[in-house]
Amino acid sequence: MIKLYDYELSGNCYKLRLLMNMLGVDYEAVPVDFYPGREHKSDWFLKINPLGQLPVLVDDGVVLRDAQAILVYLAAKYDPSGNWYPVDDPAKLGDISQWLAFADGITSTASAARLHEGLFYDFDIDACRAGAHRLFRILDEHLWFAEKQDRDWICPGAHPTIADIACFPYVILSEEGGISRQDYPAIRRWCDRVKRIQGFIVMSGVFPAGPAGGRLNALSAA
Amino acid sequence: METAVIERSACADSVLLNDWHVVADLSALNSERPFETRLLGTDLLIHGAGDRVRIERKCDSGPVQISKKYGFLWACLGDPDRDILHIPEAFETDRFIVTGGSIAVGVSGLRAVENFLDMGHFPFVHTGWLGEEPHTEVPSYKVEITDQDEVLATQCRFFQPVASPTASGGIMANYEYKVSRPYTVALYKTNPVHPDRMDYIALFVQPVDEEHCIAHPLLCYLKDNTNEAELRWFMQLIFAQDKPILENQLPKRLPLDPRAETPIRADASSVFYRRWLRHHNITYGAITAPQ
Numbered sequence: 010m011i012k013l014y015d016y017e018l019s020g021n022c023y024k025l026r027l028l029m030n031m032l033g034v035d036y037e038a039v040p041v042d043f044y045p046g047r048e049h050k051s052d053w054f055l056k057i058n059p060l061g062q063l064p065v066l067v068d069d070g071v072v073l074r075d076a077q078a079i080l081v082y083l084a085a086k087y088d089p090s091g092n093w094y095p096v097d098d099p100a101k102l103g104d105i106s107q108w109l110a111f112a113d114g115i116t117s118t119a120s121a122a123r124l125h126e127g128l129f130y131d132f133d134i135d136a137c138r139a140g141a142h143r144l145f146r147i148l149d150e151h152l153w154f155a156e157k158q159d160r161d162w163i164c165p166g167a168h169p170t171i172a173d174i175a176c177f178p179y180v181i182l183s184e185e186g187g188i189s190r191q192d193y194p195a196i197r198r199w200c201d202r203v204k205r206i207q208g209f210i211v212m213s214g215v216f217p218a219g220p221a222g223g224r225l226n227a228l229s230a231a
Numbered sequence: 232m233e234t235a236v237i238e239r240s241a242c243a244d245s246v247l248l249n250d251w252h253v254v255a256d257l258s259a260l261n262s263e264r265p266f267e268t269r270l271l272g273t274d275l276l277i278h279g280a281g282d283r284v285r286i287e288r289k290c291d292s293g294p295v296q297i298s299k300k301y302g303f304l305w306a307c308l309g310d311p312d313r314d315i316l317h318i319p320e321a322f323e324t325d326r327f328i329v330t331g332g333s334i335a336v337g338v339s340g341l342r343a344v345e346n347f348l349d350m351g352h353f354p355f356v357h358t359g360w361l362g363e364e365p366h367t368e369v370p371s372y373k374v375e376i377t378d379q380d381e382v383l384a385t386q387c388r389f390f391q392p393v394a395s396p397t398a399s400g401g402i403m404a405n406y407e408y409k410v411s412r413p414y415t416v417a418l419y420k421t422n423p424v425h426p427d428r429m430d431y432i433a434l435f436v437q438p439v440d441e442e443h444c445i446a447h448p449l450l451c452y453l454k455d456n457t458n459e460a461e462l463r464w465f466m467q468l469i470f471a472q473d474k475p476i477l478e479n480q481l482p483k484r485l486p487l488d489p490r491a492e493t494p495i496r497a498d499a500s501s502v503f504y505r506r507w508l509r510h511h512n513i514t515y516g517a518i519t520a521p522q
């Protein structure tokens with residue numbers, strides 16, 4: 010079975026759990042004591058990933074690091090429809106790859122801000138937030154124009170792609186880093202659409218769409 | 232020294248100033264870079280690690296009293312008038328004694344304590360883990376103030392789909408809660424493998440300022456059937472579900488005016504806790520009744 014070296018509060022691990030759930034792929038999660046144990050820097054883990062980063066996925070003797078790379082692998086291998094990552098459409102693959110790189114930018118800004126605020130990481134919080142807002146502005150505008158063309162997703166087409174999955178976690182968790190999505194209405198609508206994809210699951214800090222999410226919002230206002 | 236006086240006056244509650252508070256997980260410290268934190272509105276610099284730890288106030292480099300216990304670094308801004316809480320479970324050799332992972336929350340620490348005591352939110356916030364619809368009713372339980380002046384809730388029962396990292400199916404979980412200091416709360420929970428023993432979780436809440444806190448959990452779980460990574464995984468999974476709910480609570484400080492209590496949220500343990508805080512004249516992190 011697929012083995013995922015996992016940390017519950019990591020958005021990069023969450024995006025893999027999310028895609029595997031949407032694809033209906035079974036896996037075994039191995040919890041790594043990322044915090045406060047720093048087990049991802051331990052000798053045994055560095056043998057698996059010399060970069061000392063989560064997630065890592067092991068499948069059929071293939072050992073992969075880097076969340077975006079793993080999304081590519083999972084979709085290419087386990088999505089027979091080819092919707093999530095259309096391997097025979099070069100233009101679309103290029104488009105998706107450009108947004109996978111964009112997702113890395115979200116990680117180094119919005120995710121870094123969240124680590125600073127919640128887990129005391131030593132980052133320049135103002136720079137992280139400014140960087141995240143710059144990227145959110147670009148994404149919001151992109152999604153706004155997409156909606157004008159009746160498109161729901163980051164890349165053209167009727168079906169979401171791994172670009173949506175790659176960008177979603179650290180966007181939806183941004184408030185924990187003190188980055189409000191108030192000024193990004195198209196991003197907010199897109200988040201809601203992602204939450205309605207068949208097989209969507211939450212992680213701690215992410216609420217489901219619909220009645221349950223609405224009730225939580227009411228509860229948190231009490 | 233004048234700045235120090237001004238900063239110290241940020242918190243006027245002598246009960247809090249003269250008590251010990253957790254300010255860091257010892258494993259988070261390193262000797263290369265000082266670790267910055269804040270306690271009761273006073274900025275602190277933690278220098279060094281291991282045996283060479285010391286804390287100074289950032290404003291005037293004045294020293295702060297420190298102690299180490301349960302894997303945490305503790306600080307007292309005034310003169311401690313009591314010891315760090317004694318936890319018998321933390322000395323039992325058949326338990327894992329691990330820090331659970333300190334997490335900052337943008338809300339008064341008193342709110343974090345009150346939320347920890349509340350079972351009513353389990354089905355909505357910890358859906359599929361500590362609660363599940365339609366089991367939303369909190370069965371009545373007993374609350375009292377003990378001889379040692381603690382708030383103690385006993386005979387708490389709640390249906391939980393995944394009550395612990397080792398759970399395999401839903402159970403009726405038995406709980407006890409104890410608030411022993413204004414910012415310290417603990418729970419005892421029946422161990423699924425040894426029904427006669429209880430797992431223990433303490434939440435030491437660091438009052439960063441009146442509207443920010445850091446929750447420092449200490450986990451004392453029986454070793455059977457689990458490991459440290461799994462215990463931390465479960466604790467953080469649950470606590471990170473509370474975090475956004477807590478951060479959206481308004482007002483951010485805990486209302487202590489009896490007239491401010493809304494009947495819906497005022498379950499028994501919360502009523503006792505707020506009354507007990509009033510009795511101890513706790514104002515820091517609270518909204519008190521107009522004098």
Ligand SMILES: [Fe+2]
Nearest residue numbers: 346352356473
């Ligand atoms: Fe909770």
